[in-house]
Amino acid sequence: MRILVTGGAGFIGSHFVRSLLAPGEDTAAPPALVTVLDALTYAGDRANLTPVAHDPRLAFVQGDILDEGLVDRLVAGHDAVVHFAAESHVDRSIAAGRAFVATNVLGPQTLLEAAVRHGPRTFVQVSTDEVYGTIPAGSWTEEQPLAPSSPYAASKAGADLMALAYHRTHGLDVRITRCSNNYGPRQFPEKVIPRFITRLLDGRKVPLYGDGRHVRDWLHVEDHCRAVRLVLDRGRPGEIYNVGGGLELSNRGLTRRLLELCGADWDSVEQVADRKGHDARYSVDWTKIRTELGYSPRRSFTEGLAETVAWYRENRSWWERPSPPEPHLSLSAPERN
Numbered sequence: 045m046r047i048l049v050t051g052g053a054g055f056i057g058s059h060f061v062r063s064l065l066a067p068g069e070d071t072a073a074p075p076a077l078v079t080v081l082d083a084l085t086y087a088g089d090r091a092n093l094t095p096v097a098h099d100p101r102l103a104f105v106q107g108d109i110l111d112e113g114l115v116d117r118l119v120a121g122h123d124a125v126v127h128f129a130a131e132s133h134v135d136r137s138i139a140a141g142r143a144f145v146a147t148n149v150l151g152p153q154t155l156l157e158a159a160v161r162h163g164p165r166t167f168v169q170v171s172t173d174e175v176y177g178t179i180p181a182g183s184w185t186e187e188q189p190l191a192p193s194s195p196y197a198a199s200k201a202g203a204d205l206m207a208l209a210y211h212r213t214h215g216l217d218v219r220i221t222r223c224s225n226n227y228g229p230r231q232f233p234e235k236v237i238p239r240f241i242t243r244l245l246d247g248r249k250v251p252l253y254g255d256g257r258h259v260r261d262w263l264h265v266e267d268h269c270r271a272v273r274l275v276l277d278r279g280r281p282g283e284i285y286n287v288g289g290g291l292e293l294s295n296r297g298l299t300r301r302l303l304e305l306c307g308a309d310w311d312s313v314e315q316v317a318d319r320k321g322h323d324a325r326y327s328v329d330w331t332k333i334r335t336e337l338g339y340s341p342r343r344s345f346t347e348g349l350a351e352t353v354a355w356y357r358e359n360r361s362w363w364e365r366p367s368p369p370e371p372h373l374s375l376s377a378p379e380r381n
């Protein structure tokens with residue numbers, strides 16, 4: 045199979061590409077060709093693909109998923125598209141939402157259009173549990189109507205609906221995954237786990253939103269990539285698969301664990317104004333992918349988190365690269381000195 049991976053230089057996409065090309069991958073036959081299409085925005089880094097850079101099956105194309113001509117040529121030469129490329133940070137979408145609509149809605153539409161033009165193609169849309177919005181208790185199944193809160197989540201919901209429309213209208217083989225919060229090495233340090241780790245390793249304070257009681261389910265990036273591969277190999281056209289990690293934790297609980305792993309205490313925490321529209325809790329029911337495709341998470345959160353902290357400790361040069369200013373720096377002045 046020839047697979048086009050969009051956003052393959054980002055956090056999850058690069059893990060996915062490395063796992064596709066890894067020997068001993070246990071889900072299916074190895075791919076004949078893996079092409080990464082990535083615009084290398086601030087969140088993308090070719091170094092994320094260094095471990096597989098010399099694999100003759102890997103091709104890298106720097107380009108934009110909004111570039112119709114380029115997308116058309118690339119989709120023509122592949123059997124499947126696994127679509128990760130996105131503007132992915134909620135805070136940035138709150139500060140300025142326009143790029144999110146362009147990349148996250150028009151981007152997949154451009155890919156879907158090309159997939160229809162070139163005949164039978166499989167299109168895996170990598171989405172998020174945030175499209176369901178907050179849930180006070182219990183877990184959302186795939187049947188739950190969408191109720192996104194942030195512009196980011198709304199743009200992902202728009203992409204999901206667009207993908208399903210291409211399935212219903214054109215019969216395109218579309219499959220959607222909706223996963224919970226990912227963590228692991230090589231996540232850009234604007235997301236909470238690497239942001240807290242890198243600040244604590246620098247002896248700085250960490251900004252905890254509101255009362256810190258927001259609950260998230262944590263999924264190791266390797267488990268997520270295995271789930272996406274299962275859906276690509278054995279998922280059914282037109283179906284949505286929730287992917288969970290099995291560990292729900294409040295942001296306070298997460299902060300406590302990170303403080304301990306980084307050798308800091310609660311004095312390093314500064315409670316800051318809550319994020320606008322902050323969803324209190326996400327939780328997905330992933331019975332469907334478990335029963336249909338045999339997925340369950342393998343990584344323990346305790347081990348995975350310790351390993352992630354160790355990776356950031358050992359790879360300063362990766363995260364000290366220049367990056368755009370954070371959109372929502374609500375820390376008080378003294379901490380920034």
Ligand code: NAD
Nearest residue numbers: 051053054055056083084085087088108109129130172226
């Ligand atoms: P990321 O921000 O680390 O990576 C995004 C990648 O997309 C980058 O390499 C970037 O250069 C590329 N990109 C952005 N705009 C592009 C464009 N116009 N054309 C081509 N490439 C472009 O994101 P991530 O955390 O790896 O997330 C990957 C996917 O998974 C996203 O679709 C995101 O919505 C989804 N997701 C992520 C999480 C999470 O916890 N990180 C959770 C649920 C779903």
